[in-house]
Amino acid sequence: MRIKRRKSKVVKIGKVAIGGGNPIAIQSMVKCATSDIRGVVKQIRELELLGCAIVRVAVKDLRDARAIAKIKAKIKIPLVADIHFDRRLALEAIACGADKIRLNPGNIYRKQDVVEIAQAAKRRKIAIRVGLNSGSLPGGSLKGRRPAESMVKSALDYLKIIESCNFYDIVISLKASNIFDTIEAYRLISRRCDYPLHLGITASGSFFSGIVKSSIGIGCLLLEGIGDTIRTSLTEPPHTEVETAKNILAALGLGAFGPEVISCPTCGRCEVDLVRLVNDFQRKLNASGRRLNPNLKIALMGCVVNGPGEAAAADMGVAFGKKSGLYFKRGKAVKKVSFSKCIPVLLKEMGG
Ligand code: SF4
Numbered sequence: 085m086r087i088k089r090r091k092s093k094v095v096k097i098g099k100v101a102i103g104g105g106n107p108i109a110i111q112s113m114v115k116c117a118t119s120d121i122r123g124v125v126k127q128i129r130e131l132e133l134l135g136c137a138i139v140r141v142a143v144k145d146l147r148d149a150r151a152i153a154k155i156k157a158k159i160k161i162p163l164v165a166d167i168h169f170d171r172r173l174a175l176e177a178i179a180c181g182a183d184k185i186r187l188n189p190g191n192i193y194r195k196q197d198v199v200e201i202a203q204a205a206k207r208r209k210i211a212i213r214v215g216l217n218s219g220s221l222p223g224g225s226l227k228g229r230r231p232a233e234s235m236v237k238s239a240l241d242y243l244k245i246i247e248s249c250n251f252y253d254i255v256i257s258l259k260a261s262n263i264f265d266t267i268e269a270y271r272l273i274s275r276r277c278d279y280p281l282h283l284g285i286t287a288s289g290s291f292f293s294g295i296v297k298s299s300i301g302i303g304c305l306l307l308e309g310i311g312d313t314i315r316t317s318l319t320e321p322p323h324t325e326v327e328t329a330k331n332i333l334a335a336l337g338l339g340a341f342g343p344e345v346i347s348c349p350t351c352g353r354c355e356v357d358l359v360r361l362v363n364d365f366q367r368k369l370n371a372s373g374r375r376l377n378p379n380l381k382i383a384l385m386g387c388v389v390n391g392p393g394e395a396a397a398a399d400m401g402v403a404f405g406k407k408s409g410l411y412f413k414r415g416k417a418v419k420k421v422s423f424s425k426c427i428p429v430l431l432k433e434m435g436g
Contacts, residue, residue, distance in 0.1 A: 087336060089309040092280045095211050095253050098162030098183035100137050102255065102312045103280030108338050109137035109313040110329040111282070112322040113166070118148035118155070125158045127322055132161050134326045135341055138313065140164040140186065149176035156181045164213070168220075171197040178204045184255070186213040189242040190220035198242065202249040211253040214242050216269075217286050218260035231260055232268035239273060254279045255313070259286035263301040270305050280312035287317065294318035295328050299335075306336050340378035342369055343434065346394055346401070347384040354386030355406045356423050365427050376434055383412075384426075392417070400433055402426055 094104035102109050112131050116123040118141040128139050143149050143165045156163050164184040165177035169191045177185060178201070185205060192198065205212050216235045229237065235258040246254060256279050258269035266285050274281065285301040288294040298316040305311050316328040333339035347362045348354075362384050369376065383401030385391030391403025395412040402409040402421060411421040411429065421429050 093278045095280050097138050100162050111138045111315040112136050112325045113140045118151050121151050121154050124155050128159045136326045138162050140166050142166045143173045143177050149173050152180040152182050174201045175204055178208050184211040186215045189238050190222050198245045202246045202251045206251045213255040215257045231265040235269045236272045255282050257282040259284045261287040266301050270310050274310045282313045283311040284315045284317050290319040342378050343380040345382050348386045350386045356404045358386045
């Protein structure tokens with residue numbers, strides 16, 4: 085099945101084009117103080133290697149805003165400044181070379197402030213993300229409305245102000261911590277404008293909770309063709325956010341970031357330590373970076389019940405029996421392989 089993506093306008097964030105059918109860009113956010121330039125650059129470089137396309141930093145004071153120029157000189161991917169409360173921080177971040185400004189209509193709402201920021205962004209030819217969060221909606225917008233409707237109304241009101249400056253390099257996000265509100269909000273806004281949409285479930289929690297909520301919420305919208313860039317907001321290190329985003333996109337056929345591993349959950353029929361083997365293999369694949377063909381499918385299966393079928397259907401695979409397995413390549417059983425030689429054999433076959 086191919087997902088039919090919503091037609092959206094193309095907006096450039098530095099060198100990365102989002103919207104208009106461009107690949108869905110993965111974003112993340114640095115989790116240390118922006119004035120800690122060394123720490124920020126270290127995190128961003130790790131994210132670059134993992135495949136993060138756009139990264140955001142929190143700008144809570146002028147020191148943070150001024151750090152942007154120094155950080156930008158040391159990284160390759162576009163840098164977004166996350167601004168709340170104070171228009172001067174947006175203006176300083178723009179002057180210091182931010183590739184996009186995220187504004188929260190819940191706390192920067194005076195028309196003259198928004199106009200001033202939009203005009204500065206227009207002069208520098210950078211984009212603005214109108215970033216609504218259910219936790220910080222503009223006062224009064226909740227009255228009598230569902231959270232999704234409130235977010236959409238606030239976003240549309242804000243767009244009018246920005247568009248009054250003849251500024252259209254806009255991205256929109258409408259994030260709630262509740263999956264249903266988030267999905268409803270994005271569905272509604274996707275029918276009201278063609279700006280690219282940045283998807284995410286805000287404050288989704290730590291590892292399991294965050295990954296599950298983000299996968300369901302973001303995944304549901306992507307399946308409907310909605311969404312041009314994604315961030316999984318996890319109470320985890322940023323590399324976990326990027327790994328999660330990559331897995332969501334890969335599962336939906338919207339990106340390939342490395343060979344796909346298919347493995348069974350194991351049960352009482354399995355006579356090898358498949359859990360250890362699969363984890364070791366995945367670690368080795370991750371360490372191989374982008375050298376390996378991302379379109380390969382490799383099956384590692386615990387027994388002969390489903391093993392031969394899955395291994396034969398993949399590009400290569402092993403169906404284990406007792407201590408050894410049968411190695412399949414492009415549908416054909418080729419040879420026996422011992423448990424301890426399985427990973428080296430597969431990596432060699434893959435050219436890794
Ligand atoms: S393939 Fe075999 S070992 Fe794996 S879950 Fe199925 S029955 Fe169990």
